[in-house]
Amino acid sequence: MYPSIEIKCDAGPGFDLVRATDVSEEARPFGPDTGGLEALRFDPGRGGSVADRVHGVLRAAIVEVRLAPGTPISENSICRQFSVSRTPVRAAIQRLSEEGLVDVSPQRGSFVAPLRIDGLRDSHFIRRSLELAILREVAGIWTEEMSAEMRAIIEDQARVIEAGNHDGFFEEDERFHHRLATFCGRDGVWEAIRGAKVTMTRFYRYWAHPERLAEVLREHGAVIDALDTGDAQEAERALSLHLDVVFNVFDRMSEEERRNLPA
Amino acid sequence: MYPSIEIKCDAGPGFDLVRATDVSEEARPFGPDTGGLEALRFDPGRGGSVADRVHGVLRAAIVEVRLAPGTPISENSICRQFSVSRTPVRAAIQRLSEEGLVDVSPQRGSFVAPLRIDGLRDSHFIRRSLELAILREVAGIWTEEMSAEMRAIIEDQARVIEAGNHDGFFEEDERFHHRLATFCGRDGVWEAIRGAKVTMTRFYRYWAHPERLAEVLREHGAVIDALDTGDAQEAERALSLHLDVVFNVFDRMSEEERRNLPA
DNA sequence: ACTGGTATACATGTATCCAAGTATTGAGAT
């Protein structure tokens, strides 16, 4: 079983990321430097409420690991940065807190949630159970049109990999899994999957090695292949394998990377 | 497939409930009468933040269907009622909104979320998938101690039924399912189940006929029986059957009850 | 050198005020 550890991020193998201002060393959480926050951009006047937009900007930054785990998130620094009042910022942070993306401790501060192996276990379990259940339903109503659509998504994903578009890769990946859910009318279930997925996505974005991207492509293809041949069991096996790989990423960590893990 | 309908509650078969002030007829949402809110009690000075406590009180009232679906929830009426400012009430309602228990439309009002069959479908699917997956794990590590503990819970549940303690029944029911999750160290997954369950719980609390309670008891027993004999497949079948019954509650609705459904 | 108490700067939580949008109401015109 995996230990309960928190991963302190310094640098990902494939991606650069904005560093938290030495969270462990620096005494004062919020100095003149806001630790990566200043790189965030907030378009005033766009659609939606201010709180929604603030939430969206912060969420994207956290999920895409542009804001490192542990980074202090001060309501004041955010509302200075975005030129809005504390009220919508507070609402946004509250939402992020409920999504498990931000830890807020009263009178102390709020911080980007660390990458916890525990959370990864739960996230994996939930996602796996739900996606397999969905796949079972989809297998029962599989059509050629569906197959064609899924293959198109895979091709799109191949293209963005070729172009070196990392963000695009993750978007297409989400499309793949999302579409399977909508095939059997389980949009509500997809929302639950999406909620559980963020934990894995953050982990993945941080640790995934570039060579992994092509493997994902093949694994997606294997699922569709099995569905095309009408072998539901094989499809489940393939999808299960695909989802389990995230754990293997943990196993692949180099010694140096492992050494960054506290306790 | 079930249609997308909203259930407007007038009175449950087994329970009395505070009526919304004729939501469909009354023009003004918030009159001098706040539609059931006045029955809610808020203990000042207890532990936790004000926002947390407000959230807890409202959540319990909604889940236990003491506040009827469709009841207007005005921030002002709440903070008058509880003698607190709007800010923590706002935070509480935002949380409830994210939990799907309250629908808030800007500049119009917030309302206790209606009972949607759609939501029930998703809720059922999620709960079923996750609980079955957990049961599969538990079956692999089943011990006599676990069996004894579960049987004790069932006995407790029998006692509260005997005593006519409806709230106690639902608490014990939650204990039963919760304990299974903790046996295999899936507390995080239980939280997800709990989130999905509220939709079903509200439905159940509203429609469940008294004779159903004893059936639940037998079904719980059947699951444990199967686990004791080491028949994992039978256990899954029994649990699946148990969870599916909620849909049957919908089928059992009398014609008069059905007529209350709009569209 | 080290320990202990205090001052200060920061955080989030709460209260209140203002802005902007929606739905009902009721009067007046058709």
Next chain:
DNA sequence: ATCTCAATACTTGGATACATGTATACCAGT
């Protein structure tokens, strides 16, 4: 009688001021 439209009374969203708790920095006493 019916329709149009302005006034009004609500709502939630946002901005700001204040309350309260925490952690560091600093300094005095040992």
